[in-house]
Amino acid sequence: MERFATLLDRLSYTPQRNGKLRLLADHFSTTPDPDRGYALAALTGALDFKTAKAAAIRSLVSERVDPVLFELSYDYVGDLAETAALIWPRKHGANRAPDLVEVIDGLSTVTRAGAPALIESWLDALDAQSRWALLKLVTGGLRVGVSARLAKTALAQFGDVDVTEIEELWHGLQPPYESLFAWLDGKADKPVNAAKAPFRPVMLAHPVDDGAFERLNPDDFLAEYKWDGIRIQAVSEAGVRRLYTRTGDDISHAFPDVLAALEFEGAIDGELLIRTADGQVAPFSDLQQRLNRKTVSKTMMTRLPGFIRAYDILVEGEEDVRSLPLTERRETLERLLKQTGSTRIDLSETVRFEDWSDLDALRADPPHALAEGVMIKRKDSPYLAGRPKGPWWKYKRDPFLIDAVLMYAQRGHGKRSSFYSDFTFGVWREEDGEQVLTPVGKAYFGFTDDELKKLDKFVRDNTVERFGPVRSVAARPDFGLVLEIAFEGLNRSPRHKSGVAMRFPRIHRIRWDKPAGEADTLDTVVKILPKPLTPTAKQ
Template structure:
């Protein structure tokens, strides 16, 4: 546990990507199995532990720390693991610090009634850094600025491999990944997905920028609509059909209708998951009703009918076709679709154009047609894992902006735990009533954050636990992608993908937008 604790401590205070990679590479090379595998699982959200950690911590800490002091400390620090690691009595039991393997074994074998005592004993064997690492490990929320992709990149670079090789075998291995490390160190065979319906690394696009157009010729480019759903991969083998998000998460349980529709097929397909009614794409908010669920009801299947719009093929039955050009894969995709004709699916149509000026006109009409934008793909591009330069481009419709009023603020987490950096903003329902329409956590500089934090502390009118209500005096220009109905907001609407575009220190709050103006932006 101590090497892992040291790793987390250094990652928290390291901001540069390459420096984080170096820390991770050293750790994966030097730490033995199974600890490095369990650490990798924690960094990639694959640790098979789901525990009532916050409730348990409050229970076991109460005999040592006054509950009010704990709540105030937690509110000030902004992180449960850090708060408990500092407040826990430093009794330091005679037993040596546990390894991560010890922790996983003890916690996994403990019943729900035994877990509080097990956790107490583990905390007693660790110092402050160790306790912090233990609680982060068990909570599954490390928050050290390391994505799953970065962790896989570190594994690859540690052993002289390409990250795509790691992603190819990722769904053929399970924590603590002993067989994968054996392969990387030359002690074993490459893990083989075999006949399993496994996830394959996806190809991603770059946002198109002004300078990119100079290197593009209309004759070399195929265009498709960018549909407003979520990117998915459908992997089908005889008797085994899986639906994955673009990050490789298995979301099959939430979409049994899609799984059933592809039960007779074989191959690996790339596409967009949508809710479709009467052949029209429903707002993204409808699709959200089915996301992040382990199972769905019959009524939900009926109310939010899922559909996949296919636009690429990776495996035609068992044949890997990723090295073919886009146009060749397109022919294979259309033939595959005609061969199997899966219900709840269609093939995304290509957008015809002769010149980019003609394509730009279509792009300008995207918003009124309820489409997110355009995808531009080189006709000769193979299907490459990751985000390779110069192959695929996404041309999203321009963002909308609204002037909103800051209503509430809450301290952030990690490096922002001492600053009010999470903002709830609203618009005028009546001349005297503001109603919230969203939250923003980004879009401002560190210097602007300091000024915002000072303003919030000075203009607080009421506190609700960690949340401060402020006087309606500051206007935030919010950039966002769309407006959708929302039962979670008192206003009945929510902005999609909101971020702070500008801080309007100069604008009176009374001149911010009205709810009626926001409602008018909801797609019909």
Template sequence: MKAFAALLDRLVYTPSRNAKLRLLADYFRRTPDPDRGWALAALTGSLDFPNAKAGAIRELAREQTDEVLFALSYDYVGDLAETTALLWQTQGDAEAPGLADVVETLRQAGRTEVRGLVSGWLDGLDATGRWALLKLITGGLRIGVSARLARVALGQAFDTAVEEIEEIWHAVDPPYGALFAWLAGDGDKPDVAGRPTFRPFMLAHPLEERTDLDPADWLVEWKWDGIRVQLAARGGERRLYSRTGDDISAAFPDVLAAMDFDGVLDGELLVRDTADPASADPAAFNALQQRLNRKTVSKKMLAGHPAYVVAYDILFDGAADLRGLPLEQRRRRLEAFVAGHGHPDIELSALLDAPDWESVAALQAEARRLGREGLMLKRRDSRYEPGRKTGLWFKWKRDPLTADAVLMYAQRGHGKRSSFYSDYTFGVWRGGELVPVGKAYFGFTDAELAQLDKWVRNHTVNRFGPVREVEKRLVFEVAFDSIHASSRHKSGLAMRFPRIGRIRWDKPAEEADRIEALEAML
């Protein structure tokens, strides 16, 4: 546990991606099995302790600490695990637990056993170890390491392409003994033949406005406003994978039901507009969001938000690997595949008529009005290769929307910014009242963050746990991809991908945008 805690502690205070990769790779090389396997599972979100809840941790901490002191400390620190780790008063001289012991014991523990186990482990650890233990248990690491970054580091540790690891990832289970044996040269590569495994996506480079491409060399499609998915069906097994390789099959049984084929498709996951059944266009992205990150889906949800896929590409037709073929040939195979399959929930992505660059630009300009995210341009002769390959695929997204909004609430961030107020809720005017329309974190320099953090502290008017309400005086210029109606928000609106463009120190709050301006963007 001590080595894992030291790793997490260093990762939190290491902003550089390359430095994080080096730390992770070194840990995977040096740490023995099964500890490194359980650490990898924790970093990739593959651990679940159903009987260990954050509420139990909070109760443990309050039993040892004055309730007012705990509340004040939590308000200052802003993180339950860190607050508990710092306040914990050790009892006796317990021995520090090992990572494998913690994981394997918790997986078997009943709900009534968890509190006693955790209390004993906390007594055997220092503050850093206690923090790491509690982060492990609650599942909220928040250390700036994504599941894919962990797999990239694993590949670097053993000089193996991450694409090879990703293709077998869903065929191995924690603590990944067979995976590490293969990577270390002590075992065979796990066999995925005949399994619906994930194949890394081919990605596109952003395209700013340019006219040096010959449209005759490119296929042009809409970039749909959904999420990129891979449909994999082999030997009677069916899987739906996200762009990052996560298995999201459980959330979309209706899509799995449509996958009565043998092959692998690349496409866009969308939801039909049940409010307008006659429309051929999908519902807005927020309708799709209702289906994401669910372990089970109710009949009501399936009926109200039916999912379907627009197919872009075909990677496998049966057992035949088509990724080495030029796009034009794959496209013909895809057309035949979709037509032969004939299921209404798997549609073919239409090719757009764009004989010259002016036509391409005109289509891009129409994207927002038509509810599209932009355009995709793909070289006709491109093979399907994982990752972003220079000059083969481009995405030309619609221009972002912007609004001037007033800062209403601030909350402490996580990781290295946990001592700063860096998460902000902002709103616009409805009559004489501000109503919240979005939340975003601050992504500028440390100096600017410190300046804004000081402003928040000096202009606080109320507190709600880790959240501060501030004077309604500071204006942000907020950029966002789109805006949708939402019954979950007081304003009736929800922004998609809001980000703070700049702070308008010069602009009076009364001159910020009104709700009517945002409603006009719907």
């Protein structure tokens, strides 16, 4: 457990990607089985312990420590696992410290009723750093800046193989991945892919840079609209059907209506979207209601029907077609979709353009309200895993910008747990003849470490109310902090008081110079809402 705790601690304080890769590769090379496999499973989200959650941890700590002291400490630290680990009074004569395998086995077999006593015994035996790692493992909130993709990349570096080989094997493997490590150690053959309807690593695009169009010939490319959904891979092979996200997460359970439409043999690449009652593309907020659900009701499937806008094809029947040029793959995809004839899958339309200026105009003001811009793809490009430079480009429309006023702040997590780094902002609206602020969004990135320190100081110096871990700051027409907010789109949202929900908001600039009373109004923001498409608009 101590080795795992040290890894988590070093990862959380290593911001650089290459530094994290080195830490992970070193851990895989120096840690024996099955510990390294369970560490990998924890980092990639492959472990889920249902017997102990955050409420049980709070209850345990409150029995050992003055509840008022614990709440004050939690309010200051801002992270449950870190607070509990630091404040937990170590018990003399406790049992030996458990190793990682013992913890995994215990959490996997203990009942809900027996979990608190088991965790309590471990907390008594561990030091503060290992207690923190244990509680992060129990609650599933590692937050050490390691994605599943990064962990797999570290595995590939450790074993000197291509990360795509690991990606294609991944769904047929189970923790603690001993056959995988035996192969990467050079002690065994590559594991046979046991997964049915496996995930294949997706091909990604680069943002268009300033000199791209000077280097690229428009005749070599085709373009299509970039839609505001989530990138998916739909696979139907040997009677098994699956929907994967671009990172390989299986979301089939949340979209049985889409899964039922995969009446083909092969694997296609596309965008998962929701269709409105009149056949248009629905806002991302509608899709969001169906994501991350373990089950979905028939009522929700009827109200929010999912469908795929297909971009590409990877496998047709038993033939891998990724090496074919894009134009041939599109012909294959079009033929496959015509044979399927499902209304749940349609073909992404190509965009006609003569030169880059034509495309720039379509990118800046696409005819479809929910298109984010355009994708540009070389006609002769094979389907290559990862993000190769040159074949595919994404050319998004410029973000929207508004001036908003900081209203509330909350502490962050991990290395930001001692800073107020999650900011709720609002715009002005008139109420009973007065200007009042209405929250329109929340942002927690877009600023430098130095700017974070200044924002944190402003929050502490200008707090007017406290609501648990949240602080309300002074915000009046004559005083307040203006934040220039960038965001990708705006949707109507009856769940929010403002009636709108932002897509990917972030702090673009801190307007220390601007009076709060000159920030934008709700009327100005609402004007950004996409206009409803006419019934004749082509989707």
